[in-house]
Amino acid sequence: xxxxxxxxxxxxxxxxxxxxxxxxxxxxxxxxxxxxxxxxxxxxxxxxxxxxxxxxxxxxxxxxxxxxxxxxxxxxxxxxxxxxxxxxxxxxxxxxxxxxxxxxxxxxxxxxxxxxxxxxxxxxxxxxxxxxxxxxxxxxxxxxxxxxxxxxxxxxx
Amino acid sequence: xxxxxxxxxxxxxxxxxxxxxxxxxxxxxxxxxxxxxxxxxxxxxxxxxxxxxxxxxxxxxxxxxxxxxxxxxxxxxxxxxxxxxxxxxxxxxxxxxxxxxx
Numbered sequence: 001x002x003x004x005x006x007x008x009x010x011x012x013x014x015x016x017x018x019x020x021x022x023x024x025x026x027x028x029x030x031x032x033x034x035x036x037x038x039x040x041x042x043x044x045x046x047x048x049x050x051x052x053x054x055x056x057x058x059x060x061x062x063x064x065x066x067x068x069x070x071x072x073x074x075x076x077x078x079x080x081x082x083x084x085x086x087x088x089x090x091x092x093x094x095x096x097x098x099x100x101x102x103x104x105x106x107x108x109x110x111x112x113x114x115x116x117x118x119x120x121x122x123x124x125x126x127x128x129x130x131x132x133x134x135x136x137x138x139x140x141x142x143x144x145x146x147x148x149x150x151x152x153x154x155x156x157x
Numbered sequence: 158x159x160x161x162x163x164x165x166x167x168x169x170x171x172x173x174x175x176x177x178x179x180x181x182x183x184x185x186x187x188x189x190x191x192x193x194x195x196x197x198x199x200x201x202x203x204x205x206x207x208x209x210x211x212x213x214x215x216x217x218x219x220x221x222x223x224x225x226x227x228x229x230x231x232x233x234x235x236x237x238x239x240x241x242x243x244x245x246x247x248x249x250x251x252x253x254x255x256x257x258x259x
Contacts, residue, residue: 025258025259028220028259029258029259031235032220032241032242032243032244033241033244034239034240034241034244094259095217095219095221095222095257095259096221096259097221097224097259101221101224104224104231105220105221105224105231108224108230108231108232108235109220109231109232109235110235
């Protein structure tokens with residue numbers, strides 16, 4: 001069985017835990033299949049590569065019909081933290097690594113990790129605010145140029 | 158389906174994985190590695206040993222497990238088995254392909 005997909009390029013633009021994991025699982029899954037993968041972190045996606053914030057991502061309990069709790073309740077103090085705790089517990093059961101450990105695995109697997117220059121400037125972030133594993137801070141144009149062969153796919157999350 | 162490798166007949170599934178681990182031996186492992194264009198070194202055998210240990214204990218394999226194994230780190234694992242390390246390592250080790258997404 002062989003796939004025609006050669007490289008997966010992900011753009012992570014959101015800070016919710018479910019979106020970060022979606023990007024990470026797919027990027028790692030690609031590497032495990034011998035497919036190249038890279039992630040470009042932009043806007044709120046940058047939360048997942050900020051040293052101080054990456055272990056504090058939350059699941060969205062408001063405006064998320066998949067949670068099946070009334071929006072009014074989802075906004076009450078502590079609900080989001082509780083839902084996040086429950087979700088992390090379930091993920092641990094499946095041996096899903098926490099965000100920081102997942103980033104180490106991705107980097108060691110050869111998945112390239114990029115920060116978006118525009119968003120980094122906008123949030124007044126410095127290189128040292130971001131994870132050591134980061135391969136660089138680049139523009140979207142630079143990221144497009146990473147799609148340098150047939151069989152590249154770009155996915156916005 | 159049947160496959161002849163290292164002058165022995167073995168049963169494999171459509172992806173080439175051994176159906177019955179009892180049919181596996183080191184020689185078969187070496188030939189399967191050859192088909193993946195991998196020449197097995199001492200380091201490869203250490204990893205295969207770890208994989209067999211997990212298989213005997215019926216513990217699922219994952220990349221996180223490799224990271225925590227103490228036998229090998231993720232970077233070296235990818236360099237020893239290029240192009241899908243867990244997939245290739247289990248194929249060579251004669252055990253089923255891992256079902257996990259992580």
